[in-house]
Amino acid sequence: MSEVTLEFGWDAQMSNLSMDVREKLDRLQLPLDADKPIVLRYDPALDPILKLSLTGEMNLSQLRLLADKDIKEKIERIEGVASARVQGGQQEEIHIDINQGKLAVMGISPESLSTLLSDSNINRPGGSLKNTQSQYLVRTLNEYQNLQEMRNLRITQMNQPPVTLGEVAKVSWGEKDREEIVRFNGKEGIMLAIYKEGDANTVEVAQLVKENIQRMQQDPDANFKLTVEFDQSRFIQQSIDEVKSALMMGGFLAILVLWLFLRNIRLTLIVAIAIPISVIATFIFMYRLDISLNIMSLGGLTLGVGMLLDSAIVVLESIHRHREDGQETALAAMDGTGEVGGAVLASVLTTIAVFIPIVFVEGIAGQLFKDQALTITFSLIASLIVAFTLTPMLAGLGKSTASSNPKGKLFANFVDKYKWLLHKALAHPIWLLSSSIVIFVLCLNLGKTLDNQLIPELKEGEFYFDVTLADGASLPATTELLTQMESIALNDPDVARVYLSIGSRNVSGGLSLKNKDENLGQINVVIKDRANRIMEERVINNLRQSYQQFAAADVQFGRPGFFSLKTPVELLFFSENLPLLRQYTLSLLPKLQQIKELIDIRASLESGNPEVKIEFNRNLLAQLDLNIEEVANVLNQRVNGVVVSRFQQP
Incomplete structure (x- = not known):
């Protein structure tokens, strides 16, 4: 078996392309013993x-x-x-073990017996009967009611002595x-x-x-x-619950910090009211653009909560300063808003300009961060409208009263020291510019040392080990080995539960056909404290070391995937000579295993299952008046059996 993976651009119409691929494959001339190719399209809905x-x-x-x-x-x-x-x-299934010697004496072939069993167990429509007043549907019913009816089935012709199925075969309940x-x-x-x-x-x-x-x-x-x-x-x-909690906590902390600086309940509430109103307005935009409440959109709201207050704070501070200068409340609201309106508008638009390009990014990054970028943009637009309308209106209510400086001595000392530092820095512009350039270059070099990846590895306290035995390994042999591995996992005190499948394994997105065979298995492990990453890593390392004793199995670690199908590093090799390709890739495995940073290394090139080959002597078959197809069919029936009909339990 072989697999061919096709990758298309992000703007590709997958439905049309799937039809095109199937059409091209239908025209392909394959060897007679090759099965028809199957086209599988990756779909997360194919995961349970x-x-x-x-x-x-x-x-x-x-x-x-x-x-x-x-x-x-x-x-x-x-x-x-x-x-x-x-x-x-x-x-359960019904087993009919025939005595071929008795059938041969009576001149009955297994094929004719199979046909007789199938034709004697029917439940099919037989048309309809009509008259001038009504119509009746006709159904032919002749299904087996129990095993004794099957045993009493006559298998000989009318001109021959009566022989029943039970006399030449053993009919009994068995297991598939x-x-x-x-x-x-x-x-x-x-x-x-x-x-x-x-x-x-x-x-x-x-x-x-x-x-x-x-x-x-x-x-x-x-x-x-x-x-x-x-x-x-x-x-x-x-x-989603954690992001919602972070959103609520972030809003509360933002209001608390605001009160610590303003020390005025009325002013704090005026600014704080911008949060719920801006969030509600953002929901309206999200609804119109069909953006759901997901991790990324809620993350955008969480990031935007702090920025929602910026415009309102600047406008309110300007209004407050005008009131301290002795202006009337309404006039202070108008003059204060007009004075900083241009600066606030420019500040918000520059922030929006940073996030808007993400909407047009293609690929996984664009699909991931599009909702977040749009949510932040909508929340900033809503906060700007609130800052220019609702905030001045609320600030303009009430009577003009003298107010004390809410900043306090601590803030005043900080401002004085900052002014002193700023004057010193501006007095030496060359040193200031040179040090800024040096720090910038150092930051760029520091960024090169950081790891690059789409998203961090998701750890949810649940993981699995894919186990592959040698091709041709039987199901009992696979069961015996995986049962031993299961016992090792259950003996770990930090493991909550273990469940495993033998003879099959789950492949993300249904992207692989190699997910069901007697030599395959998958062990799923859930730890007791799913939020404890240290415990999870300890269990993984312990199981990895314990499973190394099973040299007959290829054990690969994995986690439930949500965004990626590939392993972190993949090396692709191409060759028309499969034996040479296999020899070369297997020779690389010991060298790669010596690299400490690499783990769970495997080669995807697999050999076929071992088989027993039978070559017929055509001349001898001709002398016995047999042909190859008949002998092959008899051999297949004797090895695999044949399903001749289905038994409906009453």
């Missing part, structure tokens, strides 16, 4: 927003049936839920071959991955699902337990 664990006193088969037939259907009826995928457990296993804190269970619709709100859908889960478990007849193991909305809601 919730992962639920289903446990109970029932066995795994009953739990799986409960998840498939009851819980899954109830969850998918919730508004905003696109689908619910059930993983793990055991699925397991493809994936899910474990929660050392016990096997069922996992339900919940996916939302593309335009649905993650937080709202997750809340509706959790409310429905709570109602299901309140049922007196419920003998199962549903637990939320992973909640994508938790990170979003927590981030």
